[in-house]
Amino acid sequence: HQSITPYIFSDEEIARLISATKSLQPYERLPLRRETLSLAMILLYATGLRRGELLQLKLTDFNSKEGTLLIQNTKFHKSRIVPLSPSVRGEVGHYLTLRSKERLPMDTTSSLILNGYTNRAYSGTGFSGNFSALSRALKIFTRKGKTPRIHDFRHTFAVRVLEGWYQKGVDVQVKLPFLSTYMGHVSINSTYYYLKFIEGIASDPFPVL
Structure with a gap:
């Protein structure tokens, strides 16, 4: 089933990774760099989404009333609705409030995990690069000495x-x-x-x- 042995994060490692996003340097065109990457990791950990599913999310896919995410265009072309816990739902809501205050794109077709440089979603390589840099800084490595994968x-x-x-x-x-x-x-x-x-x-x- 798996050609690469999965790396199972400890709860402590997840907490350190999310906390480490606070040390990231925001840029003029990436004022919410910290908050965006933090939310991305929270969603990955709390929902088990694939990287592509996360990065394809649009604002319209988040139902704030129901507290759900609509996952479309998946690996096997099957759509599904993913319920969020109250705390994760709150994290998404808080991020969107900050995003609105920063006057970043808020139309329903805008990407949830927004890269301010392009006003589009982070690319897979760009997002993975940020994550790998955090993992290296925190010395989180697999048994083979590599950083874990998204x-x-x-x-x-x-x-x-x-x-x-x-x-x-x-x-x-x-x-x-x-x-x-x-x-x-x-x-x-x-x-x-x-x-x-x-x-x-x-x-x-x-x-x-």
């Missing part, structure tokens, strides 16, 4: 959800299809993959689909 936020999300269910005594097999749908997996096999990272259930008998 996609490792998605892996971490899946593992943390499964860990939470297992620790609460929830029947993981029953809940797994819900996680698969939430993450936009085309096959539940992609979700079963993460079970091997959960201590205590990695050796339990699960069906091979």
Whole structure:
């Protein structure tokens, strides 16, 4: 399933990464550089979105009333609605308030994760470059001495959800299809993959689909 071993962030590493965005230098055309990159990492960690899904989000995809994100044009061309926790919903709302005050683009077709230089979304390489620089500064490296990938936020999300269910005594097999749908997996096999990272259930008998 995976050719590269996922890096699972610790909660402490996630907190350090988000906190480190506060030290980033804002520029005249990037007044909300810190806030934008912070929100991007919060969304990745809290929702398990793919990098492309995050960067394709438009303002119209955020439903402030329902507290959801509409994910379109996905890897497998399947749209889905992703509910946000109240705290994450608040983070998005706070960011949009700051963005409005800075008179940055607020039309519904504008990118949520906005690069002020282009008034478009960050490119995948540009966003990954910022993240890698933060990881290096914080000395967060994989076992091979490389910085983690953006996609490792998605892996971490899946593992943390499964860990939470297992620790609460929830029947993981029953809940797994819900996680698969939430993450936009085309096959539940992609979700079963993460079970091997959960201590205590990695050796339990699960069906091979």
